[in-house]
Amino acid sequence: MDLKIKFLGAANEVTGSKHYLETPETKLLVDCGVFQGVKELRELNWQKLPVAVAKIDFVLLTHGHLDHVGYLPRLVRNGFRGKILGTAPTLAIARIVLLDSAKIHEEEAERANREGYSKHSPAMPFFTEKEAEFTLRFFEAVEKNEWRHLSLNLRFRFRYVGHIIGACFIELEAHGKRFVFSGDVGRQNDYLLAPPKRPRWADYLIMESTYGHQLHPQEDPERVLTDLVHRVVQERGNLVIPSFAIERLQSLMYVLYKLYRKNKIPGIPVFVDSPMGANVLSVFDDYREWHTLSREDFQAMCRYVTIITSYADTWNTVDDPRPKIIIAGSGMVTGGRVLVYLSQLIKKENTHVLLVGYQAEGTRGRLLLEGTPELKIFGKFLPVKAKIHHLQSLSAHADQAGLLHWLGGIKNVPEQVFLVHGEPTALDALRVKIVDRHGWRVRIPKLFETFGMWA
Incomplete structure (x- = not known):
């Protein structure tokens, strides 16, 4: 046969x-x-x-x-x-x-x-x-x-x-x-x-x-995030985390919530700007048998962050002068709302960009990881002055x-x-x-x- x-x-x-x-x-x-x-x-x-x-x-x-x-x-x-x-x-x-x-x-x-x-x-x-x-x-x-x-x-x-x-x-x-x-x-x-x-x-x-x-590095994601958040607060800057809307975003939300609950990071605003990521949260809520989060932790994690759904609020977040954490799609910087933030913030030295997980060849995420001096967004080449970090242990x-x-x-x-x-x-x-x-x-x-x- x-x-x-x-x-x-x-x-x-x-x-x-x-x-x-x-x-x-x-x-x-x-x-x-x-x-x-x-x-x-x-x-x-x-x-x-x-x-x-x-x-x-x-x-x-x-x-x-x-x-x-x-x-x-x-x-x-x-x-x-x-x-x-x-x-x-x-x-x-x-x-x-x-x-x-x-x-x-x-x-x-x-x-x-x-x-x-x-x-x-x-x-x-x-x-x-x-x-x-x-x-x-x-x-x-x-x-x-x-x-x-x-x-x-x-x-x-x-x-x-x-x-x-x-x-x-x-x-x-x-x-x-x-x-x-x-x-x-x-x-x-x-x-x-x-x-x-x-x-x-x-x-x-x-x-x-x-x-x-x-092999994934033996790094502690909680320590990495703690150090970065404190640097952002000291520099009065922004921590931008391009994230896949599925799993990675929810993992980041959970780790940041845990750190805040343990008083390891201050209560600075955490914005989640991913309409798709917000919708994925409903899947976690609907299919509890497929993950290990308790109902209490899931609900508390969702209350901890500010979820952005409108494009107008994206620009309001860009203009917000406070030190803040922004988690936005997409994970390899190939599209999505994160491009709006990077188009405005990547030329600032007090911006930190944390790349989480795999970055495929030819993506903007890979270019940032390899130290590109400029990045093309919306048809324009922008100088990269932000500090680029990489965290693989949340892969x-x-x-x-x-x-x-x-x-x-x-x-x-x-x-x-x-x-x-x-x-x-x-x-x-x-x-x-x-x-x-x-x-x-x-x-x-x-x-x-x-x-x-x-x-």
Whole structure:
């Protein structure tokens, strides 16, 4: 029985996760994300996929991050009419992400046309709110741990993997072979989430490698944040934290609330400017069994911060002369409200920018991390006078040790391991470790590469 897997994204790089599996009965995608980062990758988003989109029966979502769900409206535009399956919190997150992204796409296209800085005339949104809304019609929630048949010889189940609320790895059985798609693996010790479950059997393992080349530093995020807040108060400046709206933002809120409650930081204003992040808080409230926060801590954490929803209040916050903490999307400074703050504050020496977690190649976050003297925002190059800091210990991804621990639960010898979702250095480092420790066959697929298997 011939089975085929084709890697339509996250192959030799981190973003754009899309894995196409074809069996004699069924065609499906595992994840459907957009490419982010360098221009050459972003341009791939506008190209049609090299598969028959209208013939895809299912999309299975490991979790709701943009690089795993952000291509869904384009998939629907190009003819997909199957089911999009995920856990209930994953679909809730995906709904928020898609509607927020559509709004940003439309706003950026409108701004580019108004100010004339796009090379395209007119600039068009990648997808619209109307298209995002239409995509939601294909969503269907599936309980974790329960096997679900997609056809006579194909079934799957979601299993908890940490990382963000709702996230799971996927065990998929096709004609007697078990495929395991890791999605993004979370950490053993997380402020908000339980440790990931581990697979026990995999004939084919499709494994993420984001931090396959390194261990997270043994830094204390509470000490780092305490020191930074005190510096901001002394300098009467601003601490700007670009943050992913999902999990990272809630973790930052919780850590800052804990520090304030313990009298380790003063009661300066903490503004959370992320409409998407505010909506994600409702998902935490609705799906309490998916995280470890008590009701009391969750409610107190929400009261501790000021949540901004209107664009007018964004500018009021910029103009607020008090020392303050601003947490705003997006985490890699690729868009969102954080660009407004940085456009006004990055040229000030008493501004501190704290980058939290992974910064993909080609993003503004990576440029700041590498010490760029200027940053292009809204078509203008701005001098970077702010002090740039980096905190990796709040990363939602397992590091190399965590990834090896996770796959170490597999009792058999897989026929093939495919490493995805990593930059070349990370992919090769993890490949070497797996071969050295387990002796397994490991491949690093290229973009659009197809592999045939027999069942």
